Amino acid sequence: MKHGKKYVEAAKLIEKAKLYEADEAIALVKKSASAKFDExxxxxIRTGCDSRHADQQIRGAVVLPNGTGKTVKVLVFAKGTKLDEAQAAGADYVGGDELIPKIQNEGWLDFDVVVATPDMMGVVGRLGKVLGPKGLMPNPKAGTVTMDVAKAIADIKAGKIEYRLDKANIVHVPIGKASFTEQQLTENYNAIMEAISKAKPSSVKGQYLKSISLATTMGPGVKIVANRY
Structure with missing residues (x-):
């Protein structure tokens, strides 16, 4: 894969074989951000888990102390008074059965997170084939299946992110924007690492976190010392 001039220049700042401390890595990543947009x-995080085993899954959510830097659109499936509650809490879209054809047939996906009350999961389940592959299916572990829709919305808007293991046993999560200060990125990084460390499945043998790296959207990766966890 051929990289552009900016990427090549940024890559010169980083020693490929070196494992950096988190604060050094964050400083380097900020320096290597060269795109015209806020990356x-x-x-x-590459783990020692095996995602084929149900008892080695990692999934959860954490509220980043400094948010993600992104405006998140929230869709809430609810009924009755919960619809009003969701609207009052700042949900971008609220509804029930009537949203199914819009998503299924018209391909409407103008939202980043889906929250549902437990009594609506039968309805939302019909969207499994659409929402599932995009990681948008509400899940109790992530706090997106709940009767307390107001809290769920407030957390998401404040910078709550979901983390989960992919098929290659890697967790990919955003920790903010290149325009954030080093301190803001460090605080967000520490919050995620603490949550993922606590989420270690008891059945995982050997090293839990095999490698950790940071990168901006268009920049080169910086490897971080992983044996702290």
Whole structure:
């Protein structure tokens, strides 16, 4: 894969074989951000888990102390008074059965997170084939299946992100934007690492976190010391 001039220049700042401390890595990643837009800083964690086993799954959510830097659109499936509650709490879209054809047939996906009350999961389940592959299916572990829709919306808007293991046993999460200060990115990084450390499945043998790297959307990766966890 051929990289552009800016990427090549940014890559010169980083020693490929070196494992950096988190604060050094964050400083380097900020320096290497060269795109014309405010790049997202992404964290990639390769684990020793085996996602084929149900008891080695990692899934949860954490509220980043400094948010994600992104405006998140929330869709809430609810009924009765919960619809009003969701609207009052700042949901971007609220509804029930009537939204199914819009999503299924018209391909409407103008939202980033889906929240549902437990009594609506039968309805939302019909969208499994659409929402599932995009990681948008509400889930109790992530706090997106709940009767307390107001709290769920407030947390999401404040910077709550979901983390989960992919098929390659890697967790990919954003920790903010390149425009964030080093301190803001460090605080967000620490919050995620603490949550993922606590989420270690008891059945995982050997090293839990095999490698950790940080990169901006368009920038090179910076490897971080992983044996702290």
């Amino acid at each position: 997202t800083v992404e964290l990639h």
